Amino acid sequence: MNYKILQFAIFLSTLCFFPFLVYSQIQKPNIVLIYVDDLGYGDIGVNGAVGVNTPNVDNLAKRGVNFTDAHSSSSTCTPSRYSLLTGRHAFRNKAAIINGDAPLIIDLNIETLPKMLQKAGYHTGIVGKWHLGLGNGNVNWNEEVKPGPKEVGFNYSFLIPSTGDRIPTVFMENQRVVNLDPNDPIEVSYGSRLDGYPLGSERPELLKQHADPMHLQSITNGYGRIGFMKGGKSALWVDEDFPFVLSEKAVDYIEKQKENPFFLFFSLHDIHQPRVANVEFVRKSLMGPRGDVIAQMDWCVGEITKTLDKLGITENTLLIFTSDNGPILDDGYFDYAREMVGSHLPAGPFKGTKYSIYEGGTRMPTIVSWPGTVEPGTNAALISQTDFYASLAKLVGQPVASGNAEDSGEFLDVLLNKSEKGREYLLEEAYVFGIRHDNWKFIPAKNVDVPQWLRIKYVDPGFFPEPQLFDLSIDPFETNNLANKYPDKVKSMEAKLISIVNGEASIR
Numbered sequence: 001m002n003y004k005i006l007q008f009a010i011f012l013s014t015l016c017f018f019p020f021l022v023y024s025q026i027q028k029p030n031i032v033l034i035y036v037d038d039l040g041y042g043d044i045g046v047n048g049a050v051g052v053n054t055p056n057v058d059n060l061a062k063r064g065v066n067f068t069d070a071h072s073s074s075s076t077c078t079p080s081r082y083s084l085l086t087g088r089h090a091f092r093n094k095a096a097i098i099n100g101d102a103p104l105i106i107d108l109n110i111e112t113l114p115k116m117l118q119k120a121g122y123h124t125g126i127v128g129k130w131h132l133g134l135g136n137g138n139v140n141w142n143e144e145v146k147p148g149p150k151e152v153g154f155n156y157s158f159l160i161p162s163t164g165d166r167i168p169t170v171f172m173e174n175q176r177v178v179n180l181d182p183n184d185p186i187e188v189s190y191g192s193r194l195d196g197y198p199l200g201s202e203r204p205e206l207l208k209q210h211a212d213p214m215h216l217q218s219i220t221n222g223y224g225r226i227g228f229m230k231g232g233k234s235a236l237w238v239d240e241d242f243p244f245v246l247s248e249k250a251v252d253y254i255e256k257q258k259e260n261p262f263f264l265f266f267s268l269h270d271i272h273q274p275r276v277a278n279v280e281f282v283r284k285s286l287m288g289p290r291g292d293v294i295a296q297m298d299w300c301v302g303e304i305t306k307t308l309d310k311l312g313i314t315e316n317t318l319l320i321f322t323s324d325n326g327p328i329l330d331d332g333y334f335d336y337a338r339e340m341v342g343s344h345l346p347a348g349p350f351k352g353t354k355y356s357i358y359e360g361g362t363r364m365p366t367i368v369s370w371p372g373t374v375e376p377g378t379n380a381a382l383i384s385q386t387d388f389y390a391s392l393a394k395l396v397g398q399p400v401a402s403g404n405a406e407d408s409g410e411f412l413d414v415l416l417n418k419s420e421k422g423r424e425y426l427l428e429e430a431y432v433f434g435i436r437h438d439n440w441k442f443i444p445a446k447n448v449d450v451p452q453w454l455r456i457k458y459v460d461p462g463f464f465p466e467p468q469l470f471d472l473s474i475d476p477f478e479t480n481n482l483a484n485k486y487p488d489k490v491k492s493m494e495a496k497l498i499s500i501v502n503g504e505a506s507i508r
């Protein structure tokens with residue numbers, strides 16, 4: 001063969017193989033994201049929980065990787081969920097905790113995590129808590145409510161529309177209320193009282209669990225809620241059934257989609273309040289309802305892993321287990337979590353709770369499991385849930401649409417435990433900002449009184465009249481303020497924070 005022809009033949013054969021070479025690096029495993037509500041770093045066995053066992057979560061950790069410095073974007077729910085699904089920090093959207101009648105807070109023109117996965121050929125579903133708003137304001141709950149999950153990229157949805165403690169206390173499947181009797185239409189109000197369900201403030205004898213005045217508006221299923229509700233009696237949920245209803249829907253989704261690559265966002269109600277354990281889980285812990293619902297949550301995790309095993313798709317499924325914000329003992333309902341906590345440390349070795357800027361507010365229990373692909377172990381990389389977007393995009397071979405997910409860093413190798421090189425900087429959002437630079441943590445001065453609603457919950461949001469600087473490598477509990485000792489460090493971290501919040505610098 002003459003040399004030119006040989007060269008051409010080699011060129012042709014390279015062309016033939018090239019697509020396979022590229023393809024082989026792109027994998028499309030199923031992706032299951034289990035998002036627990038208000039679960040603290042220390043609330044799982046592998047991270048030191050006492051008073052409750054979490055065998056299913058511990059087993060995930062045993063066959064996966066347990067992250068020790070992984071963060072939700074914020075120490076409250078709506079902002080964290082917003083960031084998770086958009087790869088953008090919540091401050092850019094002024095996202096804050098919203099009520100059950102709030103409009104959808106995700107801009108329909110941006111590409112979300114589920115939309116990106118749809119483009120990559122995934123079927124996408126959400127089962128559980130939404131809390132990102134529905135409709136355009138002024139929702140009519142008696143018809144299809146749009147926009148919602150479908151419009152932001154979920155092919156299937158089964159929702160708790162807002163929170164367990166907010167009305168309407170009904171499930172929605174594909175954006176319609178489940179079991180609604182058209183002759184008993186639903187009305188919802190977060191302003192004036194409706195002539196509907198009795199109020200907790202007036203009929204405390206109807207309550208299964210007493211609560212503070214903010215949670216004593218309409219009573220449904222024996223629990224006072226935030227907001228007023230009328231009608232929809234046949235559609236009301238039974239809180240005690242949550243673990244079974246939600247797990248069944250999630251399992252059903254997996255079974256139906258097992259032939260597709262699928263993305264399931266399993267967004268549990270547990271361990272948010274009202275903390276209601278089904279009788280099967282009552283006294284499964286030594287800590288009362290809060291511990292019992294941790295056991296209940298663990299059971300739900302087991303239902304998912306059992307299903308993946310049964311269907312033989314465990315090795316083709318990337319499972320991420322994490323939480324939306326730090327733990328809180330008293331969030332309004334009187335379930336004696338504070339009295340019964342014993343020596344259990346809900347935030348593990350960290351200071352801070354839900355609503356707080358200290359590490360416990362955003363440092364989340366985080367486990368990634370993909371047996372056969374992800375090497376088991378622990379990983380200390382600094383990483384944010386905002387990074388899931390770009391990292392999963394890389395995994396499935398999708399570009400991040402330009403101008404989208406601007407806070408999402410690509411850390412696929414960290415997620416897959418091939419590297420411990422995470423972020424250099426990480427933003428933490430609460431009622432004051434915090435910024436991490438490797439093991440340094442900076443919180444700017446905030447000279448305002450702690451609001452009463454946080455004070456009565458014993459929450460320390462981290463307000464302090466002077467800047468705070470901690471070296472987490474020697475002081476993980478953020479006790480020793482080094483701001484006076486390292487003024488240059490304070491200056492540079494403050495400047496970085498300001499430039500991020502002003503949109504001049506990236507936080508990737």
Ligand code: NG6
Nearest residue numbers: 076077078097163165214226331332
């Ligand atoms: C707070 C509620 C609290 C809880 C929280 C949201 C009051 C006094 N407290 O505003 O009950 O629902 O919002 O929790 O209204 S989260 O986990 O969804 O962020």
Ligand code: CA
Nearest residue numbers: 037038077324
């Ligand atoms: Ca939460």
